[in-house]
Amino acid sequence: MVNPIKPDNSVSEQVLILLKEGDKFAFESIYNKYVGLLFSFINGKIRVKEISEEIIQEIFVSLWANRESLHIHTSIEAYLFGAAKNQVLNYIRKEYVRREYAAEFTRFANEQYDNSVIEQANLNDLQFTIQQKVAELPDQCQLAFRLSRMEHTPISQIAEKMNISTRTVENYISQALRHLRTNLGELLTIGVALFLLR
Numbered sequence: 092m093v094n095p096i097k098p099d100n101s102v103s104e105q106v107l108i109l110l111k112e113g114d115k116f117a118f119e120s121i122y123n124k125y126v127g128l129l130f131s132f133i134n135g136k137i138r139v140k141e142i143s144e145e146i147i148q149e150i151f152v153s154l155w156a157n158r159e160s161l162h163i164h165t166s167i168e169a170y171l172f173g174a175a176k177n178q179v180l181n182y183i184r185k186e187y188v189r190r191e192y193a194a195e196f197t198r199f200a201n202e203q204y205d206n207s208v209i210e211q212a213n214l215n216d217l218q219f220t221i222q223q224k225v226a227e228l229p230d231q232c233q234l235a236f237r238l239s240r241m242e243h244t245p246i247s248q249i250a251e252k253m254n255i256s257t258r259t260v261e262n263y264i265s266q267a268l269r270h271l272r273t274n275l276g277e278l279l280t281i282g283v284a285l286f287l288l289r
Contacts, residue, residue: 235263
């Protein structure tokens with residue numbers, strides 16, 4: 092069995108053997124020697140202290156967890172810096188995807204907002220035009236149409252309120268719709284009807 096080692100400024104093959112055997116002192120020796128160097132390397136790339144520390148923690152946790160199956164063909168330094176490089180690349184890749192997603196979502200949200208503003212403006216224009224055309228109708232016809240299509244009052248209640256027959260109310264509403272169709276066009280009248288009946 093290999094004898095325990097004392098700390099020095101180099102990491103030898105002996106340290107790696109002890110690490111594989113679960114020697115915590117060997118692990119601490121590696122950690123203490125490289126943690127500062129790894130932090131400088133990682134933080135120099137991503138410039139976020141907290142993330143750099145998390146990456147270092149992941150590297151050393153992985154080193155300890157996989158110690159028994161380690162296959163280091165060069166040196167522990169090359170192994171650790173290789174792991175650090177991979178972690179940095181993964182972080183940059185994920186950050187790029189996240190930023191692209193955020194930018195795409197922002198563009199989508201802005202487009203939806205712009206569309207909703209345009210749709211609302213068109214709806215407001217349509218409503219104003221309808222009001223203008225309805226105002227051209229005779230007073231009784233206007234009243235019957237507004238109560239029916241804008242206030243959603245039942246025909247029977249309109250007739251009672253205006254003291255006229257339900258048939259007359261229906262005639263007023265038909266007259267108003269014909270007026271809108273004539274003045275606004277067939278296609279627009281369909282939109283108007285949908286708007287008024289919603």
